[in-house]
Amino acid sequence: MKERDEGGWSPYLAGALSGLVSIGSVWIAGKYFGASTTFVRSAGMVEKAVDPERVAQMPYFLKELPIIDWQWMFVVGIFIGALIASTTSGSFRWQAVPDMWEVRFGPVRWKRWLTAFLGGTIGMFGARLADGCPSGHGLSGSMQLAASGFVALVCFFVGGMIVARLLYGGGERS
């Protein structure tokens, strides 16, 4: 179905090693993986540059201060780590429209970009309401056997599967 993808590792191996990294992080730094709070802090930093007085009295930015913390650096690190892994293995590729999307919807860029933008906006609103994303709830939550993590994970997949079905249809259609 797809050409051989050189340089990739087994997802079981890469996943298990990520589990070890996560244990190490909890042990050494006392920090659990998470990503979505960083977007709140970053949005707060942008807004603070425009209107600091307003940000200073918004309850959510008092709860999640617009500062650079452990998780903010963690998220930046994900970018750097992926950049290192892809450029050193020849799998880095500038791509404006994903393959699967292009097969279904064609190479028109703005359609994909608009969908990505709207998806990001909706997704982050939901992640904040749920108090976590697939990192915070899905990985960190479920590895601590937190009830919230499992419920969140099921809801993430249900919402995502409904949209995937609406976008791509039930199967053979292309």
Added chain:
Amino acid sequence: MTTLIYGLVTGILFGFLLQKGRVLRYDKQLGALRLMDMTIVKFMLSAVLVGMVGIYLLNDLGLAKLSIKPLIFGGVVVGGLIFGIGWGLLGYCPGTSLGALGEGRWDSAWGIVGMLCGAALYAEAFPTMKATVLTWGDFGKITLPQILGVSHWFIIPLFIIGGLLLFRWFEKKGL
């Protein structure tokens, strides 16, 4: 400062492994949501199974503390479903969007801008949400072992066995 460096190094290791496991890509994320390619599920579940053993070991030895998010049904269910809808459209999650950008899949940049807007919108909506959705069905910070009233060392082996059976099924089906 040390904390920030720990964050950066941990992120680099995780980003490296996400890329090697090929879980950053739109095609893999949508592949899972279309039940065609279980790569991201294999990755996540492997991380979770290894992680749960280590975290509870550290916890029992007094070397680390758990950090449980409360189960507020309103927030987790409504927010989780909304997140899922956005995830299905974007094809990256908050963490993997940055990784996807790192391997050159720059449609994710639009998703990142969207997520910043989504976070800003939520900050506006937060007082309203706090008074409504986030009061529905609050069960506090509970874990599965607490709900079932059993030791976590009873649950963890069950998860591992279940996970391995699921992996075997994925491989048999070529997912």
